Amino acid sequence: MHMSSQPSPVLGHLASNVRRLRQESGLSQLALAERAGISRRTVIALEAGEANIGLASLDHVADALGTNFTDLVKAPSTPQTEIDEILWRGQSADSSATLLGSAPASTEAQLWVWRLAPGDRYDAEPDPGGWHEIVLVTAGRVRIERRDGTVDLTAGQRAIYPSDQPYSYVAPGDQPAEFARIVTS
Template identity: 60%
Template sequence: MQGDGVLAHVGDNLRRFRQDKGMSQSALAVASGVSRRTIINLEAGEANISLSGLDRLAGALGASFVELVSAPTASTRAIDELAWRGRPGSEAVLLGSAPARREAQLWSWTLAAGDRYDAEPDPAGWHEMVVVTEGRLRIERAEGPTTLEAGDYAVYSSAQKYSYVNAADEVTRFVRTVVS
């Protein structure tokens, strides 16, 4: 497990799911498109990986993203796992998940002034719903940027590259729901 709490359960869960499937690290690397070296380091609690990389690993293992990052005994309604950390004051906490065609995830995000998060495209059919609770958030997508003030929201397909950018001089906070 990682000392800073980010993705604290990934290593143990990844190893458990992989072994339950009877997969080698090499076979998982081929099935997920994530390097064997990254898988080795994740299982040792020593690697960082993108959120979409975790989703690819989960898919290759027949698990959900939530199952991969959560404590094995966590309720999906109250996961509360730190899954991303940027500059000091920037973090993403997976709050909970609800069933959907595949799953739905509820996130609480905080971005420090000047920070950003660059996302890789999710699979086709995935969407995000974002509500800004404090500050100003710019969402950069292929169709152009959208700037949201506190109280504004956006709903869009996340099957594209996109970025969250703190467009304010203070902390920006927002709630993100991912539906697949």
């Protein structure tokens, strides 16, 4: 999630959810790490609320625990339609990604609002096979660099693509970029 070093409620939710789900599944920390394709040290950090993990890796952890990304990061009492949690911060304080909610799809659908400061970028790990993204730029310019090509978008333009490939969001130029992102599986 690459959160700031300041305490974060979402890290607390993540820590307790991972620990609870791992224990309910009868998995050791090592077994969870192996299933999710991450290190045991990362599992320990997740359960301690000291995570520094990519968003796609959290998808793998959720899958290994038999749950979905949203249930892994939200407070247990929060409805899926009202999450409103900042899950990524960029190098600039003006860059962030906020998960607004989730709706059922074959597995899950997520709605995000992203803001990138000029020159900032987010480099994503590939999502699991079958995941797709819909990006709608609401302000500024966004460059999406993907293995299958790069696209530059301005306000009102969109891109739809499979996200099971490396991709990056970049805010080129000297203006902030804002976009809505829907992720489906």
